[in-house]
Amino acid sequence: MSGPRPVVLSGPSGAGKSTLMKRLMRDHEGIFGFSVSHTTRNPRPGEEDGKDYHFTTREVMQEGIDNGDFIENAEFSGNLYGTSKAAIEDVLAMNKICILDVDIQGVKRIKETDLNPIYISIQPPSMEILETRLRDRQTETEESLQKRLEAARIDMELSNEPGVFDVVIVNDDLEKAYEELKDILKDVSKTLNDTFSYLFNKYFAAIAA
Ligand SMILES: Nc1nc2c(ncn2[C@@H]2O[C@H](COP(=O)(O)OP(=O)(O)O)[C@@H](O)[C@H]2O)c(=O)[nH]1
Numbered sequence: 001m002s003g004p005r006p007v008v009l010s011g012p013s014g015a016g017k018s019t020l021m022k023r024l025m026r027d028h029e030g031i032f033g034f035s036v037s038h039t040t041r042n043p044r045p046g047e048e049d050g051k052d053y054h055f056t057t058r059e060v061m062q063e064g065i066d067n068g069d070f071i072e073n074a075e076f077s078g079n080l081y082g083t084s085k086a087a088i089e090d091v092l093a094m095n096k097i098c099i100l101d102v103d104i105q106g107v108k109r110i111k112e113t114d115l116n117p118i119y120i121s122i123q124p125p126s127m128e129i130l131e132t133r134l135r136d137r138q139t140e141t142e143e144s145l146q147k148r149l150e151a152a153r154i155d156m157e158l159s160n161e162p163g164v165f166d167v168v169i170v171n172d173d174l175e176k177a178y179e180e181l182k183d184i185l186k187d188v189s190k191t192l193n194d195t196f197s198y199l200f201n202k203y204f205a206a207i208a209a
């Protein structure tokens, strides 16, 4: 795939990925674009179909997977999630830096593709704090909360293995975590030719206009 290098955000459910990503996209409008995944889970209040996720059924999604429409898919907490080729192409077609929010299984699958993203793990300060944040978010049943905590334990272990992630950000203080994320993306854009020339061209065009 051509264009600027994508960014994968991963980490336990409740670590703060959506919070950080939404802020990044709001503060840098037109630079980043979200790869809208498919999922079989039910929408939460406030979530929009086609914006937060493509909400679908297992049958329809499985058909798409069988057709080869997805670059990766995974089972998480009793539901199917996946990144379609179209989700990424839609963002790249707009010349934006594509941000993907996927679980650790998605990270492994994406490593087998030619997407070549930057891998960033967002981690909570502790399991206790993660549980409190997930409970306070009030989006989960007790059953789905327990499944998320179980997955989080595995995720926290794997994310510390060398070579899995380029960077691990501990989201204790939100402001600090956000600054760290912005610094990484700034640094990366300086060292990567394609991203750099993309941003350069974009800013140059804006100045020249
Ligand atoms: N592999 C994979 N994981 C995904 C995808 N979309 C979301 N996820 C992950 O699925 C998990 C559950 O997401 P979600 O139901 O939105 O809950 P939340 O993370 O607690 O807000 C999270 O770890 C997400 O990173 C995807 O397309 N592929």
Ligand SMILES: Nc1ncnc2c1ncn2[C@@H]1O[C@H](COP(=O)(O)OP(=O)(O)O)[C@@H](O)[C@H]1O
Binding pocket: 011, 012, 013, 014, 015, 016, 017, 018, 019, 020, 133, 134, 136, 137, 171, 172, 173, 174, 175, 177
């Ligand atoms: N640094 C932080 N301190 C306190 N609460 C936070 C922090 N970061 C995120 N949260 C809250 O924790 C909950 C989980 O964050 P969210 O972005 O939904 O996580 P994820 O997308 O990784 O599942 C949300 O209610 C969010 O407002």
